[in-house]
Amino acid sequence: MSMMKKNYVVETIRKAQMVEMLANGKRMDGRAPDEHRPIKIQTGIIQKANGSALVTLGNTEVIAGVKIATGTPFADTPDKGLLVVNAEILPLASAYAEPGPPSEDAIELARVVDRGIRESEMVDLTKLCLIEGKSVYTVFVDVNIMNVDGNLFDAMSYAVVSALRTAKMKKYVVEDDKPKATEEEIPVPVERIPVSVTMARIGDALVVDPMSEEEAAMDMRITITTDDDGNICASQKGEASTISPEKVLEAVDLSIRIGKEIREKILEATS
Amino acid sequence: MEPKRKLIGDDGLRQDGRTWDQLRPIKMEVGLLKNADGSAYIEWGKNKIMAAVYGPKEVHPKHQVLPDRALVRTRYHMAPFSVDERKNPAPSRREIEISKVTREALEPAVIVEDYPRTAIEVWIEVLQSDGGSRVAGITAASLALADAGINLRDLVVGCSCGIVDGKVVADLDDTEDKEGSGDMPVAIMPNLNYVTLLQVDGIYSREQFQKAFELAIEKGREVYAMQREALTKKFFGDGQVSTSSEEEAE
Numbered sequence: 001m002s003m004m005k006k007n008y009v010v011e012t013i014r015k016a017q018m019v020e021m022l023a024n025g026k027r028m029d030g031r032a033p034d035e036h037r038p039i040k041i042q043t044g045i046i047q048k049a050n051g052s053a054l055v056t057l058g059n060t061e062v063i064a065g066v067k068i069a070t071g072t073p074f075a076d077t078p079d080k081g082l083l084v085v086n087a088e089i090l091p092l093a094s095a096y097a098e099p100g101p102p103s104e105d106a107i108e109l110a111r112v113v114d115r116g117i118r119e120s121e122m123v124d125l126t127k128l129c130l131i132e133g134k135s136v137y138t139v140f141v142d143v144n145i146m147n148v149d150g151n152l153f154d155a156m157s158y159a160v161v162s163a164l165r166t167a168k169m170k171k172y173v174v175e176d177d178k179p180k181a182t183e184e185e186i187p188v189p190v191e192r193i194p195v196s197v198t199m200a201r202i203g204d205a206l207v208v209d210p211m212s213e214e215e216a217a218m219d220m221r222i223t224i225t226t227d228d229d230g231n232i233c234a235s236q237k238g239e240a241s242t243i244s245p246e247k248v249l250e251a252v253d254l255s256i257r258i259g260k261e262i263r264e265k266i267l268e269a270t271s
Numbered sequence: 272m273e274p275k276r277k278l279i280g281d282d283g284l285r286q287d288g289r290t291w292d293q294l295r296p297i298k299m300e301v302g303l304l305k306n307a308d309g310s311a312y313i314e315w316g317k318n319k320i321m322a323a324v325y326g327p328k329e330v331h332p333k334h335q336v337l338p339d340r341a342l343v344r345t346r347y348h349m350a351p352f353s354v355d356e357r358k359n360p361a362p363s364r365r366e367i368e369i370s371k372v373t374r375e376a377l378e379p380a381v382i383v384e385d386y387p388r389t390a391i392e393v394w395i396e397v398l399q400s401d402g403g404s405r406v407a408g409i410t411a412a413s414l415a416l417a418d419a420g421i422n423l424r425d426l427v428v429g430c431s432c433g434i435v436d437g438k439v440v441a442d443l444d445d446t447e448d449k450e451g452s453g454d455m456p457v458a459i460m461p462n463l464n465y466v467t468l469l470q471v472d473g474i475y476s477r478e479q480f481q482k483a484f485e486l487a488i489e490k491g492r493e494v495y496a497m498q499r500e501a502l503t504k505k506f507f508g509d510g511q512v513s514t515s516s517e518e519e520a521e
Binding site for chain 2: 008104107108110111115118119120121222224227230231232233234235236237238239240241242243244245248249252253256
């Protein structure tokens with residue numbers, strides 16, 4: 001990500017150092033190549049939101065907030081509720097972030113996380129339908145990036161999943177062909193736990209959960225989201241570099257293995 | 272939910288009559304635009320896409336200059352009339368993301384170090400869209416780069432595979448993309464055997480993932496043969512450089 005300014009001299013030396021260390025299976029901060037940083041998940045931090053989560057992944061910090069209302073469905077999916085995932089990289093999050101319309105990086109970030117949540121069928125959107133073609137629940141998940149230290153993809157994904165898993169919404173009933181709010185609070189119909197695992201290729205090595213320093217030196221990035229059954233439901237390659245087909249399959253297996261570990265953590269923090 | 276209609280018939284054929292691993296008809300032509308330094312046009316299924324390259328040229332604004340290499344700019348843009356319902360001509364979030372991954376798919380093939388302090392601009396205009404428009408756009412853009420005479424490590428070629436009716440199939444069209452359960456666009460540098468674009472959505476078992484991924488690479492190589500043919504036609508004419516005809520002349 002272009003969140004870290006590239007300084008060619010320092011970057012080149014750092015990268016050479018990293019490649020050398022990785023040949024012995026070591027990373028700058030002492031982690032193993034397949035080791036993610038400590039994950040902390042705190043839910044229910046914003047009372048005015050239907051659901052919320054603060055996730056820290058090392059020094060990367062993000063807040064997700066869920067707001068739920070009712071609205072009209074899209075014409076091509078009249079029996080499905082709306083789920084919209086968005087991200088903003090705040091100017092307070094990094095010296096290299098700027099206020100203004102969303103950058104290319106922020107758009108990619110939000111779309112890749114959205115894809116993982118949507119394609120895994122985490123939320124059963126058909127259960128969010130009130131009156132077909134007329135009224136459905138609308139679920140907006142907005143994410144504020146608070147501090148950037150690499151791997152915004154995974155931090156954001158864990159925050160969105162945790163916020164959705166703990167969100168409560170007003171139950172609506174249909175009276176006279178109109179949706180009517182009740183006092184009852186119900187959970188969002190979540191079925192699955194998609195887990196995003198992002199890896200950086202630095203030289204020949206794949207490292208899980210790259211921090212900023214590693215992102216500045218990496219050749220390319222690959223994010224793979226898997227579901228509870230170890231199926232692959234979303235992926236995205238990033239950066240102007242290449243990966244061999246064999247390495248892609250290695251990344252797939254790594255994401256399935258690490259994803260399982262992280263799913264347990266999310267489950268523990270949100271149930 | 273209404274029952275999904277079947278996209279693969281009992282005879283194993285798809286709605287447009289293709290087998291599971293068959294490509295749609297593809298046509299390419301290089302060097303159609305007069306002003307561009309390089310250009311290419313592709314028809315792939317119902318996709319009609321023009322790609323143009325300008326550069327290497329001076330960088331504006333100047334603060335974007337890269338001291339050691341060329342700046343590669345790409346824009347993937349869909350014409351308002353390219354889809355069923357008029358599309359707002361302003362770039363959508365989807366187009367912005369595709370422009371980014373397109374740049375990241377093409378740039379590894381460009382020897383950017385050969386052109387420091389310059390910009391190489393790649394404009395992709397989708398005149399009519401069908402499934403797989405981003406890989407078709409990348410395939411055409413790579414030809415336009417070659418046509419512009421820019422130093423390349425390899426061509427870049429793409430193909431999308433996915434899952435339809437629970438089966439892995441090659442080269443999804445519009446309907447299969449919308450109603451199927453997964454789409455996986457892949458771009459490769461065929462001679463160097465590297466992947467430069469990979470995006471996945473849908474639900475794939477580990478086996479299905481590998482099958483779709485390897486199929487996309489295999490089909491990409493088929494499209495690569497057509498790319499070479501289109502370049503040969505541009506630079507050596509219709510007669511092609513077939514050695515047999517030269518032998519006959521002797």
